[in-house]
Every structure is written in C-alpha cells, then in structure tokens.
Amino acid sequence: MKFAYTGIEVKDMNRSIKFYTEALRMEMLDRHLIRETGGEVAALKSKDSPQLLELNWYPESRYHEGSELDHLAFEVEDVNDQIGKLTKMGAQVARETEVRSKYIVGFLKDPNGIWLELFQARK
C-alpha cells in the first residue's frame, strides 16, 4: 500500500497543461484519452522532484468550486482485500470496483470525504 500520486480535476485540459508546464515548469510524462469515459488524463512532475500530479478532465464535468481535489491514489496488492479492511476503519465505498484493461480500481472516501483510488496491477 503506497501513496502514488495526487489527482486534481481541471476545467480545461489544454489551459491547465500550459500553465503547469510553462508557468510552473513541470514536465508532462503522459497524456491520454480514457476510452471508457471519453475523458482525458495527464501526468506531470517537476524535473527535480519525485512528486506526481495527475490532471483529470471529464466530458461531463462535475467541476464546481472545491471539487478540484479529484482523488489521492494508492497502489495496493489486492483492491478488494483493502476495501474490506479500510471500510472497517472509517472509509466508505464511493464507487463499485472496476476491472480495467491493466488495473483493478476501487474508490473509497476517507473520513473527510476525500476520494481515495486504490489500484492493483492485473497479472
């Protein structure tokens, strides 16, 4: 179980990428469409920092003031096992677990209502 990156929701992907790469000098590691949702995702980091920031854009945005914090992501070995443990310790299930092409992904809410993504690489 390790904290993998912070994901924020953005209103306009091009504008946010321009700001984070040109103004804040971050590097874009990856940008791709999400076939399942029609959304888009970009991964950014600064040259001398290991901290990762993910920008998320959704075609049917739920963006409103305050929804910028999309999720905190944790890599785990067994998503369902962790969901069982974490819901006993104060987390709530936010969305049904999804089996995607490369990952199994679950979403919980922490005690502040912050979405936590748990992802597990498929073998």
Added chain:
Amino acid sequence: MKFAYTGIEVKDMNRSIKFYTEALRMEMLDRHLIRETGGEVAALKSKDSPQLLELNWYPESRYHEGSELDHLAFEVEDVNDQIGKLTKMGAQVARETEVRSKYIVGFLKDPNGIWLELFQARK
C-alpha cells in the same frame, strides 16, 4: 521551481492521522502547531513512496465539502520573482506574501482556482 507536496485540509487532525497511518499505513514524518495561526500540520508518506501528503487543520476552519484540497506546494528560489512571472501567465495572487521564521511564503491561485504555495528558504 519544484512540486514539493500536496496539502489537504482536515476536519479533525487526530482522526485523519489515525486513518492515514493505521488504515493506509502511511508514516508520520512530522506534526507541529503553527504558532501564527493556532493551527496544526502533519506530514505523511508511505514507506516505499517519495510522495508527500500534508494534513492541515485550522482553528477557524473554512472546511466545507470540496475545500479538502488546501494547496499544492512548490519550492522556489525567489518567491516575489515567481509571483511576478506567474501572475503574467494566468495565476492570481491569493494572499499577501508572508515572511516567516524559516521561509518566505506566497500563495497564488492557478487557472482552476487551486491554491499554490510558493516557498523559499530564508538565507
């Protein structure tokens, strides 16, 4: 200019520390009171990850659904110089620059209204 950590606001510091350390198995690197505000801050990371998460608690909380994303933090060489550059590229000043005991700290808003902390170690 490098992305240093993600800070979230929490409603109850003890409850959030318990959840992030016991349920999500993160390690607490630091926890201390902020003399200037009467608030409290804690720094967390997972054992095998360099990603840092900061929990922030304020005595006069501005917490409401969606305000969980407190700020993204960037370490810079010259806060005032960066504020000048970034405001020309779409950022807005969120708070007056503060000279604290160890750091000079400025706050901007990015194009999504997300608070960006710029901090510079005092020489």
